[in-house]
Amino acid sequence: MVDNVFARYARRAAKGAWWLATPWRMPQRMAFLRDRAAMQTQADELAFLAEQERLRIELRASGAKVVAPPLLDLFNDSALSQVAGVPAERVVCPPCTPAEITDAPSAARFCIDLWRRRADLRKRYPDGPAGGAQGDWGDWVLHAGAVELGLDASALDHVAGVLAGDFSAAARQAYLGSSALRSVLPHGLTPVGMPALFRWFMRTGLRQTGLRLEQLWWLLLEAAQDPARELRLAHAFAPAWQARHPDGSTMFGREALAGWFAVEYGATGSWLDGRRWPEPDIAPAEQIRTSYQVRDAWRAANPRALDDEHAAQGLLAWLASPKAGLPKHVRAWCAALDAPAVAAALAQPGVNVIGHFCYPSGLRVSVESMVHAMESVGISASLRDVRADAKDDPHHVDFRGMESHDITIIHTQPEPFFDDAYARADLFERAPRTYRIGYWYWEFDSVPEAWSVQVQQVDEIWAATEFVAHGLRERFSLPVHTLFPGVKLAPFERRERAHFGLDPTRYTFLFTFHMMSVMERKNPLGLIRAFKAAFRPDEAVCLVLKTSFGDRHPVQLQELHDAAAGANIQVINAVYSPDEVLSLMEACDAYVSLHRSEGLGLTMAEAMLMGKPVIATGFSGNVDFMDESNSLLVRHELVKLGRDIPPYHADLEWAEPSTEHAAELMRRVFDDQEAARALGARAKASAEANLSLEAAGKRIGQRIEEIRALRSAQRQ
Structure with missing residues (x-):
């Protein structure tokens, strides 16, 4: 025991002597210590959140009622400081005068400070900065209020740019990109989860993600403005919630989702009344198709409803009738649909596509081209982005289609992301699973034997060129089809070489x-x-x-x-x-x-x-x-x-x-x-x-029709 103590002190003394002898390395040493402390803080904060979640789950399991934490008061600096456990000056954006507006962050600070400071404006224009340039508040700032606020032309341009853009996108992407955080805080942007999320960002998240405080605040204001939307988005990116409520994003499942959430997290408020929510920003056909795939009673009553337009119209009539057992207001919604148009959309061939829509690479260009090629010949696509990197474009939230079709194309390489493509897409795997196609690239005419693991997860493989297809056929017995994704130059701004x-x-x-x-x-x-x-x-x-x-x-x-x-x-x-x-x-x-x-x-x-x-x-x-x-x-x-x-x-x-x-x-x-x-x-x-996209689309469409015919014959 004594020897261990002496050995420990000897090591410390040796380290100290080494640092004294090499003072030029002190900045490295201090940076190392800061990074280590930051990593420990990150681990401690996640452990704290995990413990809170564990206690909530235990409480629910015991049958006790969950009580939500107090709402985050975005207008009370001392309360915000207390929630975050950091000084008040660190939790709020400093005021910004019109003369200090020189870029997007300063324009955002100005808007945030104006919204928090002016209760009269909040009363007159309750949509606030979250309403954007087209909202009542934004319109007032950019027009009638510009003179009162003292905004010159330059400041006005910066404010207009922030209001017209998606200033919160990077902050939302940082939240969505942290699997560890969302595993314990999937509801982080809802009112009941926001206090914990705010604490995490203030204590460790901002430093960890490199976000600006203004970006976080813009996201918080956006979330506070429309909590029902945040609940729907939380469902779209929480596979465990999707498993429990697979059509929670549709007219048919959203009330059940809201009711479950209220009990599970102790949430209260009128925003939880699903009947008062606006119509989902999902096409009616996509909503119906999603629910059809997960509701046994629908399929039993209408077994071939998606085969052709006539059968689809029969499904729509059934949904609008008391036989479907839907609430009266949902039946009314079904009855009011443009039946011929929705039936045509339901019968339209389609696929689910899981791929790198936000990763700046050739894979993104390929998957985008393939989707456009299919759309050019009337094939619909439900899209999901596979998160790849912290530098992905901040648009993961825009790709939230469910696995609503019977065919899924997984457009990501066998390594390193294929095995957890669904997890990185934040998507629950439908069961029984869809017909899966791997769309793979390789740079040699001999593909790795290790891909045999991923091959077991698909029903066939597509390759863009014969060069790749030859190697795949040599290695695997699964069907391999050469289907070029198509190429089309997207619109771009012409710029001088300078x-x-x-x-x-x-x-x-x-x-x-x-x-x-x-x-x-x-x-x-x-x-x-x-x-x-x-x-x-x-x-x-x-x-x-x-x-x-x-x-x-x-x-x-x-x-x-x-x-x-x-x-x-x-x-x-x-x-x-x-x-x-x-x-x-x-x-x-x-x-x-x-x-x-x-x-x-x-x-x-x-x-x-x-x-x-x-x-x-x-x-x-x-x-x-x-x-x-x-x-x-x-x-x-x-x-x-x-x-x-x-x-x-x-x-x-x-x-x-x-x-x-x-x-x-x-x-x-x-x-x-x-x-x-x-x-x-x-x-x-x-x-x-x-x-061309059209030529590629025709070839892809032909193969999709072959697969549909094969699956239809198997069901008979």
């Missing part, structure tokens, strides 16, 4: 890639070598390498900068919006990719649609749509990787494009720009004919 810091006088080659997609495979270093071989530094030509997430790969990013030094090569490391990516592509003259392997090669297809001459390695997925007639293909030889490059194994083969040939082709494009433009025109015509 916007991107580019010289307008130089002929500009572009290559865009995602650093998370393995830089060795994308091969920008090979492209740099080819560019340097093709052009002298004094020539009016430039290469732009647009990447993202370089901060997570600092060594490789530095390698990129080092390789580019001494040449007319500009490296852009930034997360651009889809609009900006297309704008940059349009601003450049030609596109070039010396990739070693691609599952699809989406950026090449987009460049072709823009009419750009494209130079690319003549190997892998891109050769499904690129040939000698519409592009310049770089010669290559197949080589083994030779070492493990996660997630790729050393024994796999990929292309090693010829640097000399690539340099020759870039030189040709630069020297004969008229011929390059003619090549770009042929590329555009080819891409429009073969890669």
Whole structure:
């Protein structure tokens, strides 16, 4: 025992001596201690919330009545301070005068302070900042009240921008993105959960998520303004609630959801009267389809109601009759529907799509294109976003469709997200499960054996190109179909090169890639070598390498900068919006990719649609749509990787494009720009004919009809 004490003191003394001898490391030490303390605080706060939830569950199990905590008073600084357990000056946004409005955060502070300070305005315009620019309060601020408030033109623009935008989006995304937090606080934005959520954000959440206090306050004001909406949203992203009330988001299930919530959490108030809620922001057909899939009595009485319009009209008539056993006001809602239009929508083929709708990547472009392709041929889609990263676009809340169709496409890679795609989509898995399709990409003609685990979770696999499909067929016995997702250029703002810091006088080659997609495979270093071989530094030509997430790969990013030094090569490391990516592509003259392997090669297809001459390695997925007639293909030889490059194994083969040939082709494009433009025109015509959303939609639609016919025959 004594020896242990002496040993402990000896270690402390040694550490102390080391820190005294290395004072330049003190900032590191202090940062480490701060981070460790913050992590402990985070753990303590979650443990506190978990304990509160455990006590509530025990109380419910005993049959006792749950009493909700006092409501969060957003107009009482001392009460807010007491709830959060931090000083009052830390819980409220400081006042902001009109003269201090210089950006969106200061405009938000002004609006928040005005709303909290002016009881007369709250009485006259009760919608407040949450009503946005079109609300009564926002309209007064921007028009009649602007003079009284002293808002000049610049301040007014900033205030209008905040009111017209979605300033709370990042705060809501931070809440939705914390699985640990929502596991114990799924009701955090409802009145009964807001005190605990406020405490979490103030004590640890703001620091953990990097949010501004103004963003949190905007979210709180929004939630307080419409608690019934927050309850519906909580249901949409709480799989356990969906399991209990699978159609709680519809006209048919919302009253039961509200009644259960009131008892479960001790909530009170008129906002819990589901009959007084506005009609759900879900199409009637989608509501009916959702309830039909989970209500045995409906299916027993109308077994083939979704097969055709006539049967669907029969379902609607039955729902409007006393036979359905629905409340009178719900039957009246059913009777008032446009029966022919709703029946047509119910009979329309459709799928559920779970994918990366918010992750800035080629996967997002692919899944969006696939959905648009299906919609172009009359296939409806119920969409769910799979959370991937803290830097996802803050729109997860916009993708809240339920698994209402019989077919589900899971458009995410087998690794790392496929196994918990439903959890990351905050979606309860329907039982019995739907017909599942995995939409997978891979960059080699041999797919990993480890995918055998994920294959067991699907009924068939779709691939975008024959290159990927061949590898899947070689490995698995499940049906594999090649179904290109379709490509269409989304609307984008045209920007001058100066916007991107580019010289307008130089002929500009572009290559865009995602650093998370393995830089060795994308091969920008090979492209740099080819560019340097093709052009002298004094020539009016430039290469732009647009990447993202370089901060997570600092060594490789530095390698990129080092390789580019001494040449007319500009490296852009930034997360651009889809609009900006297309704008940059349009601003450049030609596109070039010396990739070693691609599952699809989406950026090449987009460049072709823009009419750009494209130079690319003549190997892998891109050769499904690129040939000698519409592009310049770089010669290559197949080589083994030779070492493990996660997630790729050393024994796999990929292309090693010829640097000399690539340099020759870039030189040709630069020297004969008229011929390059003619090549770009042929590329555009080819891409429009073969890669269109309509063509892709027809092929996808045909396969969906085959699946529907197969499942219908199995039910007979």
